[in-house]
Amino acid sequence: MEFIHKSVLFDECMTALDIFPGGIYVDGTLGGGGHSLGICERLGNRGRLIGIDRDPEALNAAATRLKDYSDITTFVHSNYSEIKNVLKNLDIDGIDGALLDLGVSSYQIDNPERGFSYMKDAPLDMRMNPDDPLSAYNVVNEYELSELTRIIKEYGEERFAYKIASNIVKIRSVKPIETTLELAEIIKSAMPPKAKNSGSNPCKRTFQALRIEVNRELELLKGALTDFFDSLNQGGVLAVITFHSLEDRIVKNLFAELTAGCICSKELPVCVCGNKPKGSLVFKKPVTASNEELNENIRSHSAKLRAIKKL
Numbered sequence: 033m034e035f036i037h038k039s040v041l042f043d044e045c046m047t048a049l050d051i052f053p054g055g056i057y058v059d060g061t062l063g064g065g066g067h068s069l070g071i072c073e074r075l076g077n078r079g080r081l082i083g084i085d086r087d088p089e090a091l092n093a094a095a096t097r098l099k100d101y102s103d104i105t106t107f108v109h110s111n112y113s114e115i116k117n118v119l120k121n122l123d124i125d126g127i128d129g130a131l132l133d134l135g136v137s138s139y140q141i142d143n144p145e146r147g148f149s150y151m152k153d154a155p156l157d158m159r160m161n162p163d164d165p166l167s168a169y170n171v172v173n174e175y176e177l178s179e180l181t182r183i184i185k186e187y188g189e190e191r192f193a194y195k196i197a198s199n200i201v202k203i204r205s206v207k208p209i210e211t212t213l214e215l216a217e218i219i220k221s222a223m224p225p226k227a228k229n230s231g232s233n234p235c236k237r238t239f240q241a242l243r244i245e246v247n248r249e250l251e252l253l254k255g256a257l258t259d260f261f262d263s264l265n266q267g268g269v270l271a272v273i274t275f276h277s278l279e280d281r282i283v284k285n286l287f288a289e290l291t292a293g294c295i296c297s298k299e300l301p302v303c304v305c306g307n308k309p310k311g312s313l314v315f316k317k318p319v320t321a322s323n324e325e326l327n328e329n330i331r332s333h334s335a336k337l338r339a340i341k342k343l
Contacts, residue, residue, distance in 0.1 A: 039066030040332045041273055044319045045131055046070050048271040048339035053078040055128035058119075060084045060112030060260065065094030067131055072101040082127075083107045084118060086161035086247075111161070113256040119263055126265040133273045134253075135331065136160075136243065148243060150235035153213040158239075158246045168242045172215060173208050177201050187250065187278065188241030195222040196238055212239075240276065253282050261290060261311065264342040269314060271339040280318070280336050287313060287340050314339035 039045075045067055051057065051074040059068040062083035071081050081104060085091050091107050098105050108118050112132060119127070141148045147157030147168060158168040171183070177197055185193035199222035200209065209215055216235045220228055228234045244250055260270050274280040290311040294303040321332035 040335045041337045048314050049129040056080045058082045058130040060132045062094045065097040081105045086111045113252040116259050129269045130260050131271045135275045150216045150239050158243045160247050183245045184241045187244040188237035190237040269341045273337050275334045283338050311340040311342050
């Protein structure tokens with residue numbers, strides 16, 4: 033399959049980053065290179081783009097897409113949470129901007145071999161980096177009932193988490209659950225008819241939960257955001273696109289911490305903490321897709337863009 037990933041909120045990201053020729057920018061979730069292409073076009077033949085992705089197929093696709101900018105691009109096979117190590121290895125002390133698109137690419141979802149989709153039969157996998165040791169197969173077949181329930185409830189925000197987890201444990205006691213469609217049928221059979229016919233696919237939340245667990249998405253996010261912000265030069269911008277409330281809450285809360293001034297009790301007559309804002313919000317509210325983009329790209333419906341500038 034060709035690695036296709038339509039970049040969401042593209043113009044809004046370029047506006048937020050305010051790219052200038054000669055700057056150093058990081059795309060921490062390179063994907064197919066759509067956002068990175070926009071950055072490179074604005075850099076021209078000056079500056080530098082570092083593209084990071086845990087998926088080697090994404091890196092290969094992006095290198096092809098950005099071949100005209102080979103003199104200013106560096107591609108790194110890593111997790112964006114390793115940003116400080118990546119920059120250290122490249123002898124880079126600071127960056128002028130960074131972008132994180134936290135969504136799963138269309139290629140990863142549509143490629144049956146990757147096991148992300150509940151619509152196509154494939155081995156249970158869901159690893160963004162195929163070299164990672166933990167797969168969805170391991171989670172589904174090896175986690176205890178209580179832990180499986182917690183993951184589905186917390187990461188999937190699924191109200192039938194216990195019933196779904198119980199059904200998984202019951203079925204796997206007979207034989208391992210090996211494919212996505214096997215799992216999808218087990219999820220559906222655990223849910224009442226009204227829930228199955230509520231509109232969205234009844235498997236969506238559980239599959240999301242498993243993907244988050246397999247790839248440690250929430251576990252790594254806050255630390256990674258902090259490291260990215262620390263790596264910015266003064267005036268540098270960190271832009272983050274989220275696709276569900278759990279991610280967005282982490283981004284929102286951290287940005288609130290970084291932009292907060294005095295944190296003393298209101299009962300104190302004067303400030304004694306000395307805390308000063310470390311950043312300022314680029315947008316007062318999260319940016320969402322325009323009506324035009326909503327009509328063109330279904331992935332943009334849940335996307336939110338937040339950005340912060342380092343003071």
